[in-house]
Amino acid sequence: MAQRLEVSQTQRQTLKLTQSMQQSLLILQKNAVELDEYLKEQCDINPLLEVRSNFEKNEADFSRISNNTHFDLYTSLNEQIADRKLTARQQKILKKLVCNVDSNGYLHIDHGAFCSENELSTEELCRSISILQTMEPLGVGAESxxxxxxxxxxxxxxxxxxxxxxxxxxxxxxxxxxxxxxxxxxxxxxxxxxxxxxxxxxLSLRPGNPDGEQVRQIVPDLIFSTFAGHSELRINVAGDFQLAFDDSSVKGMNEQIDQATLAYISRGKRDVRELQDALVQRRETLLSLGEQIVKRQFDYLCGKQDYVDRFTMTELANKLHIDVSTVSRGLAGKYIRTDHGIIALTNLCSGRTAELNEVTLGHVEQLVRQIVDDEDKHHPLSDAKIQARLAAEGNAVSRRLVTKIRSKLGIKSSTRRKTT
Known part of the structure; x- marks a missing residue:
């Protein structure tokens, strides 16, 4: 059989990312804590890089959240404070007490120092602690x-x-x-x-961490606040980084520097510039994403409605004329601090691209009833855990709405549903 040698030519279009583009995507995907660790690693690699931030200085302001996505103690407590009929002063005191609750739910304060710092009487502090100790999960706010x-x-x-x-x-x-x-x-x-x-x-010895998960600290990348009818969205300064070229080690050198050293310095400067550009791009992308999310979910973030509106990553990508993968990277692991608590950005913008049913009260009521019917009667679910179950199924509603629905359906609280 005769053999023939043929030569054919095909044309194929491929996209190759440059090293700086890859770095920009990597930095966009990291949250503030991960970015801090990454930049520290870059400082070890490039001695000419200097990182300036408020990360360490603002550590006391960091918000804590459990690795267990089914329960967020601090958001739950702050929502319960907002639900109670309390004076503005009582709410302020309770929120400060919540900041002194550890990951297991225990309160750690020096009573005398706390009273002095906040201009409280001992009786007023004791009343506030008593209110905190009535909140779910029961046992939270205990001092022993x-x-x-x-x-x-x-x-x-x-x-x-x-x-x-x-x-x-x-x-x-x-x-x-x-x-x-x-x-x-x-x-x-x-x-x-x-x-x-x-x-x-x-009984639970760790009411704030019922599933025994380790608790980590997070830094919200965005902060949304409202005051006197005005609203503001900004980057959290605690997670905002500024880079500089540290030439202190170069200044002391003799003017006659060999070519290898000059090349090393040139590469160092280029790497710093590329990192700076990537951080600026990350900051701009996060703000753009945040602005669109706040615009769509404004009533929910301001506490005017108890559920999030339908908003997919595809819709968000189309509004900003960017790829949906960029949206996914920008939202992954990021949080926004609001006046009503800390919220994962992915809870405000669903990753689903298929047709979604709009959340209705009737639908949520059915789900709440089903969740309670299926729960372990010896370990009933708190409202915060019911909220987490709903969110896991793509129905993001506030804990406040869960409580209202539970009361409307005549379902008792978790402590009263418990059977021994």
């Missing part, structure tokens, strides 16, 4: 494990008789497992004591 257990037991009508008395008056005997003395002091039988002990084992 003992108090945490007592808060939960006092709120539970089905708690075994004398459980609260044991915690209040005989806690140390309980810790020392002095069962004989406990039976005498409480005038109860061994089976009754066993019932109390088994009940205490069901």
């Amino acid at each position: 494990i003992r108090q945490c257990l007592l808060i939960q037991a006092d709120a539970d009508r089905k708690a075994p008789v004398k459980t609260s008395v044991l915690i209040k008056e005989h806690y140390h005997q309980f810790l020392n497992q002095d069962w004989s003395r406990l039976k005498i002091e409480l005038s109860i039988s061994q089976p009754e004591l066993n019932t109390i002990i088994n009940y205490l084992a069901t």
Whole structure:
């Protein structure tokens, strides 16, 4: 069989990203915490790079959030504060107390110093702490494990008789497992004591972190605030970085610098410029994305409505005339701080590109009913967890709306739904 050699020519269009373009995309995808780590690594690689930021200085202002996306303690507490009929002063005090609650839900303050700093009386502080301790999840705001257990037991009508008395008056005997003395002091039988002990084992020692997840700190990239009828969206200065070329090591050199050193300095300057350009582009992209999201979700962010409007990444990309992958990178892992709490940008702009049904109250009511019907009756879901379940199914609503729906449906709170 004869063999033939043929030569053919085809034309194919490909897109190759330059190193600077790749770096810009990488930087856009990082949130403020990740960007801080990345820039520190770049400083190690390029000694001529100097990073200036307020990242460390504003550490006390960072907002904390659990790695577990199903529960956000700090947003939940702030929403509950907003829901209560409190004076502006009471709300202000409670929000400051929330800032001193650790990831497990415990309050850590020096009462005297806190009163002095905030011009409070001891009685006013105690009243505020008492209000905090009535919030969900029960046990939050406690200043000790003992108090945490007592808060939960006092709120539970089905708690075994004398459980609260044991915690209040005989806690140390309980810790020392002095069962004989406990039976005498409480005038109860061994089976009754066993019932109390088994009940205490069901209470949470970490009410703020019910699933035992590690808690990390985040820095919202955007801040949206309203005041006196005006609104403002801005980049969070705590996560905004400024770069400079550090030539201090070069200044001391002799004017006669060899070519290799000159080339090294030139590359260092070029790398700094490229990083600067990437940071500027990241800042502009985040603001553009944020402006469109705030425009669409304005009523939700201002607390005027309890659900987010339908808004897909594709719609957002079309409005800004950019690729949807750029939108995805820009929103991933980013948060916006509002007057009503901290919200993930992805919760305000769905990643779905298919047809979505608009969130309606009737639909959400059905979902809430179904979630409660399917829950573990021994470990019922709090309103914050129901909210998270709804969000996971693409129905982003506020915890406040969940509470209203639950009350409308005649569903009791999680503590009253619990069965032993």
